[in-house]
Structure formats: structure tokens, C-alpha cells
Amino acid sequence: METKVNPNLPPSLSRSSRTKRAARPNPRPKPKRRRKWARRFGMLAVSMAFAGLLFFGWFFFTSSGNQLRYMMADTLITTQHRHWAKYLIGSKGLEEQVNKYMKQFEAMAEVPSTIPVHIAPVSETVKEVKKRELVEIEPIKGPKFSGYLVSISDPKSIRLAVPERVGKGEKVSSMVKRTGAVLGVNAGGFVDPNWEGNGFQPTGLVIAGGKVFYNDGDNNTPTQIVGIDKDGRMVAGRYTPKQLLDMGVREAVTFSPKFIVDGKGLIKSQADGWGIAPRTCIAQKEDGTILFAIIDGRQTHSIGATLYDVQQIFLEHGAIIAANLDGGSSTVLVHNNEIVNKPASPYGERYLPTAFLVFEHPEQVHIKNIWEGLDISKIDPSKW
Known part of the structure; x- marks a missing residue:
């Protein structure tokens, strides 16, 4: 029986090499690698969400977090973007903070120099x-x-x-x-x-x-x-x-x-x-x-x-x-x-x-x- 040779293969390849080369499947991404990156991304997302929840709790419900939050609000109050402070302390909190400073400034003005x-x-x-x-x-x-x-x-x-x-x-x-x-x-x-x-x-x-x-x-x-x-x-x-x-x-x-x-x-x-x-x-x-x-x-x-x-x-x-x-x-x-x-x-x-x-x-x-x-x-x- 006559063996048919693929004309597209280089003539220098042996018959066994040509046979192995022709039988090799096309390379494809490995499913395991995809799953590995998916797991890493999922773990990162969960970690970020957890860190965000921790920061939210610290920022709004702890003494040190409240101190930073009000410092940031006070800083905004001194700028042209005063209204942005309401996103940190609320509209009522903004009004109360401004009134607090005004009262403090009035009281400080009355302290006499001797x-x-x-x-x-x-x-x-x-x-x-x-x-x-x-x-x-x-x-x-x-x-x-x-x-x-x-x-x-x-x-x-x-x-x-x-x-x-x-x-x-x-x-x-x-x-x-x-x-x-x-x-x-x-x-x-x-x-x-x-x-x-x-x-x-x-x-x-x-x-x-x-x-x-x-x-x-x-x-x-x-x-x-x-x-x-x-x-x-x-x-x-x-x-x-x-x-x-x-x-x-x-x-x-x-x-x-x-x-x-x-x-x-x-x-x-x-x-x-x-x-x-x-x-x-x-x-x-x-x-x-x-x-x-x-x-x-x-x-x-x-x-x-x-x-x-x-x-x-x-x-x-x-x-x-x-x-x-x-x-x-x-x-x-x-x-x-x-x-x-x-x-x-x-x-x-x-x-x-x-x-x-x-x-x-x-x-x-x-x-x-x-x-x-x-x-x-x-x-x-x-x-x-």
C-alpha cells in the first residue's frame, strides 16, 4: 500500500516526525489557569469589600473615625465647596458645625486682654x-x-x-x-x-x-x-x-x-x-x-x-x-x-x-x- 505524504510538510522531516506533527492537537488555554485567576479575582473583591466595610464602620462609628470625618468636614467648610461637607456629616450636621464655630468665635471675641x-x-x-x-x-x-x-x-x-x-x-x-x-x-x-x-x-x-x-x-x-x-x-x-x-x-x-x-x-x-x-x-x-x-x-x-x-x-x-x-x-x-x-x-x-x-x-x-x-x-x- 502506498503511503501518502502531506505536501505542506518540509521534506526534511522523517516519516515518524511527520506523523507525530500531524497528530498533535491545537494548543488551547488550560481550564485550570482560568479557574485560578477567577479565584484570585474573587478573593481580591471579597477582601476589598470587607476592608470597605471595616473602614465604613471605623469612619462613622468610632471616636477616631468621627474626629477625622469632622476634620475633613471643617476643611471643606473653609472652601468654596462648603456644601460637600453634608456628605460627611449630613445637612443638619453641617448647619450645627457652622453655628458651633460662630458661637465659639463670638465667645472668643469677648475675652478681654489685660x-x-x-x-x-x-x-x-x-x-x-x-x-x-x-x-x-x-x-x-x-x-x-x-x-x-x-x-x-x-x-x-x-x-x-x-x-x-x-x-x-x-x-x-x-x-x-x-x-x-x-x-x-x-x-x-x-x-x-x-x-x-x-x-x-x-x-x-x-x-x-x-x-x-x-x-x-x-x-x-x-x-x-x-x-x-x-x-x-x-x-x-x-x-x-x-x-x-x-x-x-x-x-x-x-x-x-x-x-x-x-x-x-x-x-x-x-x-x-x-x-x-x-x-x-x-x-x-x-x-x-x-x-x-x-x-x-x-x-x-x-x-x-x-x-x-x-x-x-x-x-x-x-x-x-x-x-x-x-x-x-x-x-x-x-x-x-x-x-x-x-x-x-x-x-x-x-x-x-x-x-x-x-x-x-x-x-x-x-x-x-x-x-x-x-x-x-x-x-x-x-x-x-
Whole structure:
């Protein structure tokens, strides 16, 4: 019988090799391998689900989990996404948390200062300033934040600046350059609908050069303020415009809270530190030195700080009184016409209504009241 040879096989193969090659079945995935990967995937899914349940239980039903949850909610409350906090603590919890802070801030504002600040006479101040630099800047750092501590040796060198144009706020760097200031930091808050406002309309009260520049209340309506009087002493708390003028307050904005009085911190723990955020805060030492803390936040190099963090920094540097200023994306430090810190906004500096500026000759500075003669009820803060 004649054997038939497959013409497609190479002639070099022997008859037995050709027979074995032709009889070999096509390779197919092994069922065992499929089952092995399926088991692994199933075990991973079950493990993740179990871990998720454990985290859910810890996050919502344990003391440490609740502490983290409320810290996250407080952090959101300080941002433009305040409403997101309800997904962590509920709508009622959000309302209660905001009201809690407002009540705390009001109570802290009423704590009186009894330790006097000793401002040296002008002649002695001049001599001292010659020994010390007017402005000193040092880096500060914590476990999750970094920033700068600014020391101003002469508190009377600080003036409050406002925008140059009607209808639009101004960047702090622009205010510094325009006025010839040595240094500038952001000051008070402003009306900011949808967090996209133009920075022209302040909230509360603005006093510059001992005159009321802006007031959205009346002369007998108390408001939270942070400022400096004619003698260079820092003032913080709840006052009416009339009281402030009678006290000789020269530069002031509305903001809160006051959190150091007589060298003692009023914020008792991190949990009461109003979340993690970029911060701008002001303090004063017993010798009159003004301190500014500028903390970056919402970035990889610095997440941000609580007010408790800033309080501890100030206390370590001898502050006897301290208060919070506008923070978040507004936080900025300008020195010698250069932005020193890294503002949180991806667009850089914000347009603001007020800034504390430092001058070598503050008596020569003229600040124009940009709101004079305006009907503030007709200002549209959402338009440029």
C-alpha cells in the first residue's frame, strides 16, 4: 500500500516526525489557569469589600473615625465647596458645625486682654529699628504644612491699603508696587458669590488712617475686627465702629476669630482648629513686634494648617494676642515686589479689597477711599 505524504510538510522531516506533527492537537488555554485567576479575582473583591466595610464602620462609628470625618468636614467648610461637607456629616450636621464655630468665635471675641503691649517712644523705636531689621522673614514648618513667619519690628509702619480702581479688587503685589511698600499680606474678607467675585466689596468694616472707609452696618452695630491703633497696639474682638474710633484704631478689617489673649491660646485642640487650610494670621508680642503667619495649603508641598497649628507657632514666638485673617486662596506674602509663598489658587493671586502693607515711611503714605460716595447696596460683586 502506498503511503501518502502531506505536501505542506518540509521534506526534511522523517516519516515518524511527520506523523507525530500531524497528530498533535491545537494548543488551547488550560481550564485550570482560568479557574485560578477567577479565584484570585474573587478573593481580591471579597477582601476589598470587607476592608470597605471595616473602614465604613471605623469612619462613622468610632471616636477616631468621627474626629477625622469632622476634620475633613471643617476643611471643606473653609472652601468654596462648603456644601460637600453634608456628605460627611449630613445637612443638619453641617448647619450645627457652622453655628458651633460662630458661637465659639463670638465667645472668643469677648475675652478681654489685660497684658499691656509696651511700645517704645518714637526716638527709642528709631534706634531699635536701626539695630533690628524692619522686616524679618523665616520659614516655618509642621508635619503637613510649610510657610513663613514675618516679624515687623515697628508696628506703626503698617498701613491698610485698598484697591485703586472702582469696581475691581487689586492684587497685593500690585498694591505693594503701586505704593512703594516693603511688604504686603492679604487682610480682610470680601463678598464673593459663587467664589468667583471680583474682590471689590469687603465684608463688615474697613478702617484706614483712622477713618471709616467702608461699613455695611451702622455706627452702633458691633462686628468682629482685627486691627492696629494709633499707638501701634493690636486690637481684636467685637466692637462697634464708634468704639473703634474712640479707641484710636487706625487700621482695621473685619475677620475672626481672636485666638490668643494674654499669651494663652483659646483653641484647645486640633479638633477645634477649623479644619486644614491655607492661613494668614496676625499676632503681637509684648514688645510691640507684629507677627504674620503665612501658611500655604491645598498643594503637595503643604496641605495646610489648622488655627491650632498657627496658635502654637505664635505662642512659641512669644505672642500675647493673635487673630485670624482671610485665608484660603487669598493667602499671599509679597516682599520686595516678589511673591514669597505659593498661593493656593491655580491662577495665582486673587483680587482683594484690603491688604496690610509695611512702609519705611508710613507717615508719607496716602491711601484713597475708593468706596467714598458709592451706594454699597448697588455694588454687584459678581461683575468685573
